[in-house]
Amino acid sequence: MKVLIIGAGIIGAACARTMSRRGIDVTILERGSAVGATSSAGEGNLLLSDKAPGPELALATYSLDLWRRLPAALADEIGNFTSIEFEAKGGLVVATSAEESAGLAQLAEAQRGAGVEARLLSVDETLELEPDVTPSMIAAVHYPQDAQVQPTIATEALLASARAAGARVLVDTLVTGSRRDASGRVVGLTTNRGDFDADHVVVAAGPWSGEVATRLGGTLDVGPRKGWLLVTTPMAHRIAHKVYDANYVGAVQSDGGERQFATVLESTAAGTVLIGSSRENVGFDADADVAAWGAIAARAVRLMPALRDAAIMRAYCGFRPFSRDHLPVIGADRDVAGLWYAAGHEGAGIGLAPGTAELLTALLLGAPTDIPAEPFSSLRPSLARAA
Amino acid sequence: MVTRLVPPASDPVEPGAFTPITITVNGESVSGVLGQTLAGVMLGANVLAWRTTRRQGRPRGAFCGIGVCFDCLVEVNGQRDVRACQRRAASGDVVVSQGAPPPREDR
Amino acid sequence: MTPDVLVIGAGPAGLAAARAASRVGATVALLDASDYVGGQYWRHLPASRAALDQSVLHHDWSSFLALRDEIEGDPRCDVVTSAHVVAIDGDGVHVLIGASDGRDRERRVYRAAAVVLATGAFDRALPVPGWDLPGVFTAGGAQALAKGERVAVGERVVVAGTGPFLLPVAASLGQAGSRVVGVFEASPASRLLRHWLARPWEFGATPDKVGELARYAWGQLRERVPYHVGQAVTAIHGDDHVTSVTVSTLDSSWRPLARGSRTIEVDAVCLGHGFTPRLELAIAAGSRLSAQRFVEVDADQRTSATPYFAAGEITGIGGVDLALAEGAIAGHVAARGRADDLELRHARHARHALVRFATRIDAAHAIGSNWSTWLTPATIVCRCEDVTFGDLLRVSRQSRATGLRSLKLLSRAGLGPCQGRVCGRSVEALLEVRAPGGHLTGGSTMDRRPISTPVRLGELATWTTPEVRKP
Ligand SMILES: Cc1cc2nc3c(=O)[nH]c(=O)nc-3n(C[C@H](O)[C@H](O)[C@H](O)COP(=O)(O)OP(=O)(O)OC[C@H]3O[C@@H](n4cnc5c(N)ncnc54)[C@H](O)[C@@H]3O)c2cc1C
Ligand code: FES
Numbered sequence: 001m002k003v004l005i006i007g008a009g010i011i012g013a014a015c016a017r018t019m020s021r022r023g024i025d026v027t028i029l030e031r032g033s034a035v036g037a038t039s040s041a042g043e044g045n046l047l048l049s050d051k052a053p054g055p056e057l058a059l060a061t062y063s064l065d066l067w068r069r070l071p072a073a074l075a076d077e078i079g080n081f082t083s084i085e086f087e088a089k090g091g092l093v094v095a096t097s098a099e100e101s102a103g104l105a106q107l108a109e110a111q112r113g114a115g116v117e118a119r120l121l122s123v124d125e126t127l128e129l130e131p132d133v134t135p136s137m138i139a140a141v142h143y144p145q146d147a148q149v150q151p152t153i154a155t156e157a158l159l160a161s162a163r164a165a166g167a168r169v170l171v172d173t174l175v176t177g178s179r180r181d182a183s184g185r186v187v188g189l190t191t192n193r194g195d196f197d198a199d200h201v202v203v204a205a206g207p208w209s210g211e212v213a214t215r216l217g218g219t220l221d222v223g224p225r226k227g228w229l230l231v232t233t234p235m236a237h238r239i240a241h242k243v244y245d246a247n248y249v250g251a252v253q254s255d256g257g258e259r260q261f262a263t264v265l266e267s268t269a270a271g272t273v274l275i276g277s278s279r280e281n282v283g284f285d286a287d288a289d290v291a292a293w294g295a296i297a298a299r300a301v302r303l304m305p306a307l308r309d310a311a312i313m314r315a316y317c318g319f320r321p322f323s324r325d326h327l328p329v330i331g332a333d334r335d336v337a338g339l340w341y342a343a344g345h346e347g348a349g350i351g352l353a354p355g356t357a358e359l360l361t362a363l364l365l366g367a368p369t370d371i372p373a374e375p376f377s378s379l380r381p382s383l384a385r386a387a
Numbered sequence: 388m389v390t391r392l393v394p395p396a397s398d399p400v401e402p403g404a405f406t407p408i409t410i411t412v413n414g415e416s417v418s419g420v421l422g423q424t425l426a427g428v429m430l431g432a433n434v435l436a437w438r439t440t441r442r443q444g445r446p447r448g449a450f451c452g453i454g455v456c457f458d459c460l461v462e463v464n465g466q467r468d469v470r471a472c473q474r475r476a477a478s479g480d481v482v483v484s485q486g487a488p489p490p491r492e493d494r
Numbered sequence: 495m496t497p498d499v500l501v502i503g504a505g506p507a508g509l510a511a512a513r514a515a516s517r518v519g520a521t522v523a524l525l526d527a528s529d530y531v532g533g534q535y536w537r538h539l540p541a542s543r544a545a546l547d548q549s550v551l552h553h554d555w556s557s558f559l560a561l562r563d564e565i566e567g568d569p570r571c572d573v574v575t576s577a578h579v580v581a582i583d584g585d586g587v588h589v590l591i592g593a594s595d596g597r598d599r600e601r602r603v604y605r606a607a608a609v610v611l612a613t614g615a616f617d618r619a620l621p622v623p624g625w626d627l628p629g630v631f632t633a634g635g636a637q638a639l640a641k642g643e644r645v646a647v648g649e650r651v652v653v654a655g656t657g658p659f660l661l662p663v664a665a666s667l668g669q670a671g672s673r674v675v676g677v678f679e680a681s682p683a684s685r686l687l688r689h690w691l692a693r694p695w696e697f698g699a700t701p702d703k704v705g706e707l708a709r710y711a712w713g714q715l716r717e718r719v720p721y722h723v724g725q726a727v728t729a730i731h732g733d734d735h736v737t738s739v740t741v742s743t744l745d746s747s748w749r750p751l752a753r754g755s756r757t758i759e760v761d762a763v764c765l766g767h768g769f770t771p772r773l774e775l776a777i778a779a780g781s782r783l784s785a786q787r788f789v790e791v792d793a794d795q796r797t798s799a800t801p802y803f804a805a806g807e808i809t810g811i812g813g814v815d816l817a818l819a820e821g822a823i824a825g826h827v828a829a830r831g832r833a834d835d836l837e838l839r840h841a842r843h844a845r846h847a848l849v850r851f852a853t854r855i856d857a858a859h860a861i862g863s864n865w866s867t868w869l870t871p872a873t874i875v876c877r878c879e880d881v882t883f884g885d886l887l888r889v890s891r892q893s894r895a896t897g898l899r900s901l902k903l904l905s906r907a908g909l910g911p912c913q914g915r916v917c918g919r920s921v922e923a924l925l926e927v928r929a930p931g932g933h934l935t936g937g938s939t940m941d942r943r944p945i946s947t948p949v950r951l952g953e954l955a956t957w958t959t960p961e962v963r964k965p
Binding site for chain 3: 234275301313
Binding site: 389390391392393394397398399400401402403404405406420421422423424426427430431435436440441442443445446447448449450451452453454455456457458460466468469470472473474475 | 540547551616617626630636637640642645647649671911912
């Protein structure tokens with residue numbers, strides 16, 4: 001079986017690894033560099049904490065389990081590669097108002113019902129875990145399962161593993177259209193570097209997936225949702241967990257009408273502190289935006305006043321692949337045979353990548369899936385209504 | 388003796404009167420002249436290195452001298468990440484190395 | 495803050511731009527991060543440390559004094575020193591006023607009818623084994639310490655690299671009392687002769703000061719300083735500071751020849767391999783860059799992004815007189831001066847001749863393609879993050895990555911506090927030739943830095959609302 005994957009972000013890379021290791025002949029077509037877009041422009045949080053019970057949490061739980069096994073598997077597959085910095089450091093969601101606190105406790109309760117470890121902490125317990133959190137906090141929940149990975153390195157490692165299993169990764173290769181047989185089935189792609197044959201085509205083009213689908217004659221509503229991050233200069237490691245403000249959950253679930261801000265703080269292995277982030281649907285405009293940085297900074301200082309003096313040396317932005325119902329599309333196009341999607345993971349594509357790859361590979365091979373795949377189908381009602 | 392201030396008596400620019408200043412670097416007094424940067428004071432007193440790198444622990448001092456390379460970062464009066472070559476020194480400034488152990492007990 | 499013309503950078507180009515703009519009646523704000531004007535070229539002692547005669551350190555000190563006095567005495571021109579431009583966005587030019595790397599500095603947003611970018615350039619230093627030892631400086635850094643601090647970086651010093659700028663640096667060191675035991679120009683004699691002596695009439699016909707400066711410095715040094723061409727410092731030795739260097743004879747591609755290397759005892763080394771323009775603000779403004787990675791400008795010094803102009807070294811390395819001419823044109827046009835103005839015509843004429851000359855200097859001192867043969871796997875290439883040449887080789891080989899972002903994250907090169915200003919061009923060059931396919935893909939470079947100078951989180955936290963939106 002020959003599969004063409006469009007896009008060498010983390011989703012394309014994870015799919016390529018899983019498929020090529022099941023004996024599928026895989027070629028990734030990437031218009032720029034591998035990992036040159038969203039997957040190298042965000043954070044590497046692998047979170048359960050920000051997800052309410054439902055299909056996304058199921059996929060996240062499934063994926064997190066796969067992530068835990070990846071470092072050892074990758075070591076077998078590609079040997080001595082730069083560390084992907086997988087670390088189950090746990091997350092701490094902090095509420096600073098009574099309202100947030102009530103919402104947080106409720107969410108944690110529901111998550112516990114779905115098997116997530118979520119422990120309500122007192123102020124003292126919280127400050128013991130993270131002494132720099134604002135003492136004016138009201139409540140916090142500790143999520144020990146929350147983990148992280150360095151997303152760019154992880155994607156390169158997945159690609160290296162795919163290559164080792166026979167996959168090809170063609171960069172500088174822009175997909176321009178599809179080739180069809182008489183029945184209308186997709187049998188290949190046209191690119192700036194010639195035509196390619198395929199039994200199946202997978203669109204994993206991140207925030208460009210909607211645009212690419214249209215170009216190929218398919219239907220997919222996935223577009224960009226911009227996000228800025230700030231990076232401090234290196235300092236002594238001072239934040240042990242991922243620390244979020246409770247507003248994070250609301251922003252992640254919001255429908256993106258206006259600009260949203262939610263604080264995420266973490267110390268990285270390199271000594272910098274990553275400070276996120278904003279969410280807004282404004283197309284692919286990457287120009288500087290001081291007001292967005294200011295809003296991110298203001299929230300961060302409120303959550304962790306000790307960071308007030310930290311020097312910010314860089315700001316960067318990326319475009320989350322936004323799907324209207326906040327669920328990725330993993331499965332076949334609703335009309336066009338041979339055309340598949342693995343796209344629309346919004347702010348969770350790093351976390352959800354391994355599960356996405358397993359699901360899609362099983363669907364392509366007609367094999368049973370480990371978790372239900374219907375909620376991610378392009379035919380699901382929540383997409384029909386939104387469209 | 389490696390780096391040093393040009394001796395005023397033999398300096399062709401014919402320096403006028405200057406105001407001496409004293410700062411402390413990791414607890415030790417270092418004197419200089421008002422108008423010098425922190426890097427200027429330290430280099431003028433033959434202090435060549437005042438930071439160690441994060442990964443390999445190598446010694447660093449000034450390199451580009453114009454605020455570009457960030458090699459000369461120091462903590463000044465409790466504030467980290469100050470480019471020593473860009474900050475004018477003031478008498479009493481307390482300079483502490485970044486990435487180094489805390490200063491020794493006062494002797 | 496709404497001047498007619500905002501000028502960023504108060505070196506020769508920015509000073510000339512501010513003067514020209516004001517002379518045709520515009521209100522001007524001139525910003526510089528330093529606490530005095532003059533830029534790198536006219537770096538001097540601050541007012542708090544007066545000296546009778548700084549002209550001995552400067553080739554054209556009187557031009558500077560005249561320029562400075564006119565601008566500082568000009569009621570239409572607001573000279574704002576200690577002004578750190580943090581970013582440019584759709585709302586305007588965002589500036590912090592106060593100490594370098596300070597806290598709680600005053601915030602200003604400038605929204606000018608026209609902006610002249612005159613942010614200049616800084617010395618490039620190629621990696622050399624041992625170049626991270628204390629006692630190694632960039633050539634410009636050593637000169638800045640000599641002129642601006644009256645600090646001598648060593649007793650026995652070598653100056654190495656390429657370009658006419660090495661000579662005035664050696665002269666400055668000599669005036670600070672250092673003994674310059676050698677100046678090593680890596681370009682081979684054949685190439686220097688071909689480009690310096692080609693079309694000698696251009697030499698004579700231009701009012702060029704680059705050549706004049708070199709000749710002046712040469713005259714100063716000839717007697718006392720051995721000047722060597724086709725040679726380079728290819729290793730620097732010492733435990734915790736420099737004690738000696740290896741000097742090698744190079745072939746025309748800058749590969750050290752097997753024979754002809756020697757060791758010289760020194761206590762300081764000054765490296766200068768050309769200049770890197772400070773492009774971040776121009777990029778943030780949306781200005782297009784040329785293939786040589788300078789800001790592209792038209793005959794009026796306009797960049798591709800309205801209302802931004804550019805002048806001086808960010809448009810090409812050409813010396814002080816070219817910078818003055820470009821600044822004069824940019825300031826005049828930015829202030830909507832008359833097109834038939836006499837001074838404007840003079841400036842255009844000067845620029846024309848000087849640009850041709852600058853092109854020749856560039857060619858004479860182009861970096862040799864095989865400089866990396868003097869690196870060892872343990873040589874630091876990214877000083878901030880302690881990334882070695884061996885690290886770059888390893889990540890490139892293991893990942894087969896062709897994208898700069900991946901290679902940066904895999905190696906951490908370019909991700910330190912200088913944000914690739916020092917290592918960027920070298921790291922890109924080293925990775926480029928090793929990438930599968932022989933080039934990096936995706937078109938990203940290390941020049942894009944939306945935050946152009948670090949800002950404290952607490953300062954940024956007050957920047958949530960723009961005061962007024964531009965229409
Ligand atoms: C600020 C920010 C923070 C984030 N934080 C997290 C986090 O903490 N945890 C988490 O799990 N997720 C996070 N994300 C989200 C995550 O980064 C994305 O969900 C994920 O990277 C999407 O991966 P992708 O492979 O779908 O897309 P991409 O990485 O964008 O890859 C798509 C690729 O397709 C290529 N392409 C597009 N069109 C074509 C064409 N026509 N032909 C060929 N190639 C084409 C593109 O060049 C690109 O390389 C964050 C995102 C942002 C912006
Ligand atoms: S030298 Fe590489 S980031 Fe500073």
